Amino acid sequence: MESLLVTPISKASANQRAGRAGRTGPGECFRLYTSYNYQNDLEDNTVPEIQRTNLGNVVLNLKSLGIDDLVNFDFIDPPPEASLLKALELLFALSALNKKGELTKVGRKMAEFPLDPMLSKMIVASEKYRCSDEMISIAAMLSIGGSIFYRPKDKQVHADNARMNFYMDNVGDQTNFSTQWCYENYIQVRSMKSARDIRDQLEGLLERVEIEVMSSSGDLEAIRKAITSAYFPNCARLQKNRSYTTLKHPQTVHIHPSSGLAQVLTRWIVYHELVLTTKEYMRQVSEIKPEWLIDAAPHFYQLKDVEDTGSKKMPRGQGRR
Incomplete structure (x- = not known):
């Protein structure tokens, strides 16, 4: 899990930062901690x-x-x-x-793909579900992190409404990589250009591993199955208190408030990453069906793992949403 926690820097890092002061002109470095903290609380070097x-x-x-x-x-x-x-x-x-x-x-x-193993498995699995075109787009967007939308202080309501349009409707840029469209929808142009470059590289690597570029033609289930085939270890199930519990190693987690599924609260989801801030949040989540987990990894999950605890057992091979 990625965590955003305040931790002491190392002595080596402190000295490096001090060296920045006065590098291009007169300057001083003020440390906002005591000499005792420096001597006793800071490690000598940053952990590799x-x-x-x-x-x-x-x-x-x-x-x-x-x-x-x-x-x-x-x-x-x-x-x-x-x-x-x-x-x-x-x-x-x-x-x-x-x-x-x-x-x-x-x-x-x-x-062959310079990506996290789950992302590269998702792309390789897309060959089976005939959706490699969409999958390299998803992988490119996930690779640039969460810096897609921006929210200016003087236009927060407009930015929120523009973002909601992506949750409600199938909207997208149909005007050939329009910079103006990005401005109108409060999307970071630089991030989208970076994603486009990554996507072009991934498309070239598809040819290298002999995977044909194929589109699902709007078959969202095929896309979600391809995602599940890689992200099955990152599965969570909704609980009665509206939180989620991870499936394989039970842990209470929550959908990040910025997600389009934060208010929907679907029964089963997979997530791209866990981030610890005020809570353990799942970021970049997708709705799935529990039977897909068994299809994706029969050696990892069994039927009992995806049954709803305390309710009637599912017939073999079937699942509820």
């Missing part, structure tokens, strides 16, 4: 990123290079063994690795 982030993409890349013994691999800053094991488990669940820990055909295709 490889030791505090998801290693899924790192492991996938190493496997694609033929490096199988990751435990004994000579990392500059060795990551925790638990993080390596979690990454291996995720890649196995996504069918990127077989039981021997070797790269599969699906895994080799996934390794």
